[in-house]
Amino acid sequence: MTMADSDAPKAGAPIKEPRFGFLRRSYAMLVKELIQLKRDRLTFAMTIVIPVMQLLLFGYAINTTPRHLPTAVLLQEDSDLGRSILKALENTAYFRFTREVHSVAEFDDLLLSGRVLFGVEIPRGFERAVRRGEKPAILVAADATDPVAAGSALSALGQIVQNALVHDRVAGDPANPPFEIRAHARYNPAASSRLNIVPGLVGTILTMTMLIFTALSVTREIERGTMENLLSMPITPVEVMLGKILPYVGVGFIQASLILGIGVLLFGVPLRGSLAMLALLSTLFITTNLAIGYTFSTLVQNQLQAMQASMMFFLPSILLSGFMFPFAGMPVWAQYIGECLPLTHYLRIVRAIMLKGSTLENLHYDALALLTLMLIAMTIAVTRFRRTLD
Amino acid sequence: MTAAPTIASDARDIAIDVRGLTKSFNGREVVHDLSMQVKRGSIYGFLGPNGSGKTTTIRMLCGLLTPDRGEGTCLGFDIRTEAAKIKRRVGYMTQRFSLYQDLSVRENLEFVARLYGVPDARGAARDMIKRLGLSGREEQLAGELSGGWKQRLALGACTLPNPQLLLLDEPTAGVDPKARRDFWNEIHALAAEGLTVLVSTHYMDEAERCHEIAYIAYGYLLAHGTVDQVIAGSQLSTWVATGEGLGALAHELAGKPGVDMVAPFGTSLHVSGRDQAALEQTLAPYRKDPRQSWQHGAPSLEDVFIELMSRSKDNFQ
Numbered sequence A: 001m002t003m004a005d006s007d008a009p010k011a012g013a014p015i016k017e018p019r020f021g022f023l024r025r026s027y028a029m030l031v032k033e034l035i036q037l038k039r040d041r042l043t044f045a046m047t048i049v050i051p052v053m054q055l056l057l058f059g060y061a062i063n064t065t066p067r068h069l070p071t072a073v074l075l076q077e078d079s080d081l082g083r084s085i086l087k088a089l090e091n092t093a094y095f096r097f098t099r100e101v102h103s104v105a106e107f108d109d110l111l112l113s114g115r116v117l118f119g120v121e122i123p124r125g126f127e128r129a130v131r132r133g134e135k136p137a138i139l140v141a142a143d144a145t146d147p148v149a150a151g152s153a154l155s156a157l158g159q160i161v162q163n164a165l166v167h168d169r170v171a172g173d174p175a176n177p178p179f180e181i182r183a184h185a186r187y188n189p190a191a192s193s194r195l196n197i198v199p200g201l202v203g204t205i206l207t208m209t210m211l212i213f214t215a216l217s218v219t220r221e222i223e224r225g226t227m228e229n230l231l232s233m234p235i236t237p238v239e240v241m242l243g244k245i246l247p248y249v250g251v252g253f254i255q256a257s258l259i260l261g262i263g264v265l266l267f268g269v270p271l272r273g274s275l276a277m278l279a280l281l282s283t284l285f286i287t288t289n290l291a292i293g294y295t296f297s298t299l300v301q302n303q304l305q306a307m308q309a310s311m312m313f314f315l316p317s318i319l320l321s322g323f324m325f326p327f328a329g330m331p332v333w334a335q336y337i338g339e340c341l342p343l344t345h346y347l348r349i350v351r352a353i354m355l356k357g358s359t360l361e362n363l364h365y366d367a368l369a370l371l372t373l374m375l376i377a378m379t380i381a382v383t384r385f386r387r388t389l390d
Numbered sequence B: 001m002t003a004a005p006t007i008a009s010d011a012r013d014i015a016i017d018v019r020g021l022t023k024s025f026n027g028r029e030v031v032h033d034l035s036m037q038v039k040r041g042s043i044y045g046f047l048g049p050n051g052s053g054k055t056t057t058i059r060m061l062c063g064l065l066t067p068d069r070g071e072g073t074c075l076g077f078d079i080r081t082e083a084a085k086i087k088r089r090v091g092y093m094t095q096r097f098s099l100y101q102d103l104s105v106r107e108n109l110e111f112v113a114r115l116y117g118v119p120d121a122r123g124a125a126r127d128m129i130k131r132l133g134l135s136g137r138e139e140q141l142a143g144e145l146s147g148g149w150k151q152r153l154a155l156g157a158c159t160l161p162n163p164q165l166l167l168l169d170e171p172t173a174g175v176d177p178k179a180r181r182d183f184w185n186e187i188h189a190l191a192a193e194g195l196t197v198l199v200s201t202h203y204m205d206e207a208e209r210c211h212e213i214a215y216i217a218y219g220y221l222l223a224h225g226t227v228d229q230v231i232a233g234s235q236l237s238t239w240v241a242t243g244e245g246l247g248a249l250a251h252e253l254a255g256k257p258g259v260d261m262v263a264p265f266g267t268s269l270h271v272s273g274r275d276q277a278a279l280e281q282t283l284a285p286y287r288k289d290p291r292q293s294w295q296h297g298a299p300s301l302e303d304v305f306i307e308l309m310s311r312s313k314d315n316f317q
Helices: A002-007 A021-039 A041-061 A080-091 A104-113 A126-131 A147-167 A193-215 A217-224 A226-231 A237-267 A275-299 A303-319 A332-339 A342-356 A360-384 B005-013 B054-061 B083-089 B105-115 B121-132 B147-159 B177-192 B227-234 B246-253 B276-287 B301-316
Strands: A069-075 A095-101 A118-122 A137-143 A180-186 B014-025 B028-039 B043-047 B069-074 B090-093 B165-169 B196-201 B212-217 B220-225 B237-243 B261-265 B268-273 B292-297
Touching: A021 A041, A041 A303, A041 A332, A069 A080, A069 A104, A069 A147, A080 A095, A080 A118, A080 A126, A080 A147, A095 A104, A095 A118, A104 A118, A104 A137, A104 A342, A104 A360, A137 A147, A147 A180, A147 A193, A193 A217, A193 A237, A193 A275, A193 A303, A193 A342, A217 A226, A217 A275, A217 A303, A237 A275, A237 A360, A275 A303, A275 A342, A275 A360, A303 A342, A332 A342, A342 A360, B014 B054, B014 B196, B028 B054, B028 B069, B028 B196, B028 B212, B028 B220, B043 B054, B043 B177, B054 B165, B054 B196, B083 B090, B090 B147, B105 B121, B105 B147, B121 B147, B147 B165, B147 B177, B165 B177, B177 B196, B212 B227, B212 B301, B220 B227, B220 B301, B227 B301, B237 B246, B237 B276, B246 B261, B246 B268, B246 B276, B261 B301, B268 B276, B268 B301, B276 B292
Parallel strands: A069 A095, A069 A118, A137 A180, B043 B196, B043 B212, B090 B165, B165 B196
Antiparallel strands: A118 A137, B014 B028, B014 B069, B212 B220, B237 B268, B237 B292, B261 B268
16 A cells, blocks of 8 residues: 555646657557447447458459340241351350340330340341342340440350351351341440440439438437437428438439539530430439438438448449449349349439430339339338437 | 316416336436426426436426336326427427537527428517527527527527427536526526426526426435425434534544534535434534534525435435
8 A cells, every 4th residue: 555655646746748658648549449449339340341241242243244144036037047046146155035025116125224235136038038148137236335244245246157057057158158147236336435434423423422411411410419409399200301301402413414414515425315304313313312321320320330331332332233344244143232222223224315315114114113212211211210319 | 179177277287297207228217206297387496416317307208208107298298199299389408509500590590490380480580589689699600609698599499489388408507607697587587478497407596596396316306395395304404513624523523423414615514414313412512612613504405405315325326
């Protein structure tokens, strides 16, 4: 005890400047930060889970030379030669025949809506024309809006004729084939990746900005202590949500107009479809993202967690939506994840309207998907919003 | 509404009527079996140490927390099922300033007015700014106001929608004496207009400005009534010593038989006990000491509360 007594500073005596004061104070700060990090369990978990999950997810899902791309077949004639050629196409592993259609209108609709990337047409009287030596053509139409997705398949077409002839012993000289394959890269014949990326950026930029706007909105009220006051007043969760989302719909709309305007004027991206339809569906997309951000805000406890949740949503949105890598090239499970992301649907919509001139008729599936995602997010947000401080 | 006549008449003169309110957080009971009644038009003081459950009780009264057990009405509406109706009629001033710091005085008041559906929000905000004496500061951001002005603004915001009941949670904490006095004058003016006010506080002088008070510690309501009733009910006997050597004397008396509490008050020392005979016996030799003079005084409200608190600590902690 005497030791302790003699060590204890007298009341009022200043504590001496310690040795290595710089290190001691930095250490004090470090200990405090570590304790706070440990307290915030969700953040702590996310620092482990996010990198591992994202790495596995994207490592397996991303594929820049996509194969088994969805292809529609328009068979105007049922012949052995036609079948051999289809078989040869499928054998390249680039094409996967998902639909058989019976009219040109159907064929075009599938390409316009983005449900298939390719369409193969075997014309009527094909086999007879081959036998007569008329060198008829098989049409392979490609949706070339994404040059990466369509490119390798299109370049593989050249060998197909030869393969078909060799494997299936179709009469004819391989050096002088009795028919030709005519590839038709639609919508983006020059294979300019800019035409694909600029509309995609509209969606990506909007996702990022819209999410952050609302993801912080509820946690901010809680952290600033204004939530208690708000809850004691007669306002319902739906009213809070609408009040917090609607102003940013306007902000998002201005943002979208700005990016689209620059895209058209500076980058020469065409606008082949209806501007009104693009505006309407963009507004839907903006609202969906705001609703999702708001939902995060009701699920997390603080602003840091809200930011992390937004990042966790944003990364897959970029990588699994078809923005950076071809959607059709991902494994099926990754495509299912992609279907749950609003950006996936909006990318199809914005690219289709701008580059292909698609109409709502072609795009009703993606528009409905956006609407559904928005309603799901809003429902979760309203039910999760706590009316009390319990 | 075809409510039973008894309830209707109750609702007319009783603003708050709750029984057996109990609330726990993470297994710790913060409010225990609390029952209270507050008459309409009265100022009801809610006293107790930090962490005694005052804020939790207030939050249960206005529907911000759901009690685990217990029931009751606030302004005639069930606190469990009719929170929405209660919120329309109650002004709640939180302990921590909870208006928007990045909105101006006027914008905050207009926001509140619109939320409650006041017909002319701008006009109502303007009138309130005048009433609060904030003219000239209406465009100042709320976050830039001093503590006293913030508190006036908060009171203004919760009286703006014309409530029937005000719940004020430590409204004067950290506010200077002049601002506190103005604030209490305002509260009395509001009560005179028929408003019921329930106010929690630490300050004894404020307790004495209430029509009725309740003392709550460790989640238990320990005493309630008018100030005089509470003091009388404590059965505390107090001797006041003045003179020299009070510091040493306080040390010596603490813990002696009959002495429940020794409290230095600047130049005097309050020695109190519930057992009057034992206290006088213990004090008899000290009263002969020429350095101090002794007087039998009435216990102050503070003596009573500190004694209640230390006693409840023994019982409940």
